[in-house]
Amino acid sequence: MRVLVLVSGGGTNLQAIIDAVGNGTITNTEIVGVISNNHDVYSLTRAENAGIKNEVISPKDYPDRSSFNRAFAEKLDEYKPDLIVLAGFLVVIPQIVIDKYEGKIINIHPSLIPSFCGTGYYGLKVHKAALERGVKVSGATVHFVDAGTDTGPIILQKAVYVQDGDTPETLQKRIMEEAEWKILPQAINMIANGEVVYNKPVDMRN
Ligand code: GRF
Secondary structure, eight states: OEEEEEESSOOHHHHHHHHHHHTTSSOSOEEEEEEESSSSOHHHHHHHHTTOOEEEOOGGGSSSHHHHHHHHHHHHHHTOOSEEEESSOOSOOOHHHHHHTTTSEEEEESSOTTSSOSTTOOTHHHHHHHHHHTOSEEEEEEEEOOSSSSOSOEEEEEEEEOOTTOOHHHHHHHHIIIIIHHHHHHHHHHHHTTOOOOOOOOOTTO
């Protein structure tokens, strides 16, 4: 399975995928590329160190969103990916890409969906909201990407206990270590080995 990983930042989830491919936790999989929307992020160094092709494509380098979206879609196609993994990728995926790669894009979100997800819930904001609500359990979710924000079919979830005295930073770190870095590689391995079937969600509105 040809996997293309999209990133925006430090890339600890990318590293977890690289390590899992390297040590055989993920089988039947090659990481064919890493694409970042930001220059100078450590994700690119991680890809470089692992000998993986990497490049930047940023909306800031295009005159408008539709020209970026076209270029972005063409860029993804160049890699001929079987699976696109959003590993902390903060750019909204254009509809043309969602349509073309339906059932072939997955995302990791740092909460138990449907809690603390959707527009505006990213990074530390997710953990801040969870602590403010006073939940005793949070966690992470790997899901397929559809046209909504964090609304696609769920593949895997893992719960993580909130501890007394947690800050958004400590909760984020524990959720990464105990959940994200485990279930993202696990989901990729399951997809690579045919253990996950994408069922197009039924529209219940009619
Ligand atoms: C993670 O918390 C992930 O769940 C979220 O963005 C963060 C990315 O971190 N979508 P990293 O770049 O993988 O370290």
